[in-house]
Amino acid sequence: MRKTPISPLLALSSAALALLAGCISIGRTFDGNPIPREAVESIVKGKTTRAEVLEILGSPKAVESANITNLAEEAVSRYAGEELVLKIDPALFNDVYIYEQTRTKHFVLALILFNYYYSEEEADRLAVFFDKEGKVLGVGWTPGLD
């Protein structure tokens, strides 16, 4: 009995199909509240107060303050003498409010022989610096999600 020959094209297609079996995953993950551009533009350096920033943007994701203890420790660590008198001068900034919304994009291609992963994390980030009077000293805005 004569065997039925397998078509080379069919064999090749089967092999290709077997190797291409797999899955693709695409996704975006957002973390944090959106920061409206108008709100950022409404902050005026030297005028807007801490309370107004809180009212406009709500609670920040993080607050960074000038830590007197750390500053003192840093100064002491540099000093090599026997006696040290520290005069605490008001820091350049009083505190910084940080607002952030991050977006993580991911793409996953998982095949039998080959996998490819890509992930990218970007963020809209706003840093508002306050002076010791509680007024805005500086505003840093990174619209990373644009």
Added chain:
Amino acid sequence: MPIERPPLSRLRGALGLALLASVLAAGPGCLNVTLARARRGDDIDAGAVRALQTGRPGLQDVLDSLGAPLEVHAHPDGMILVYRYRARNTFRFGIEAGASVQFLDVTRVVSSILENLRFTLERIHADEDRAVILIGRDGLVKGIGFRDPTKDLPLF
């Protein structure tokens, strides 16, 4: 005298072998190549950093040029603003002999050995662009530190 095989038959044989090899290697997932790319943070504008000059004002200029810093540290001499952008490229090649045991006619001893046989070659290149700006108590830029190695990060 060697018998010359017809070309179609030779092609069919080669394809058959390729198919068999593919199934043996790929079917059980014993051979695998992985590429991974990860990026974190907002790209630091190298031109904007280079345009900053020490001794010139000041905090708002830096914020306008580079945006919101990732970290802010108070310092006896003023404050330090830190910007970071991280990149990581991974290449992985793995062979897992155990996965193909089910297709082979081997003894239990050989099968046990093969099941634990695994080879992985992994190369990871990770680095970060980093800009550190020191603002003095007088509000002037006192120092600028910058490196951007991620643009030369090897892919493999």
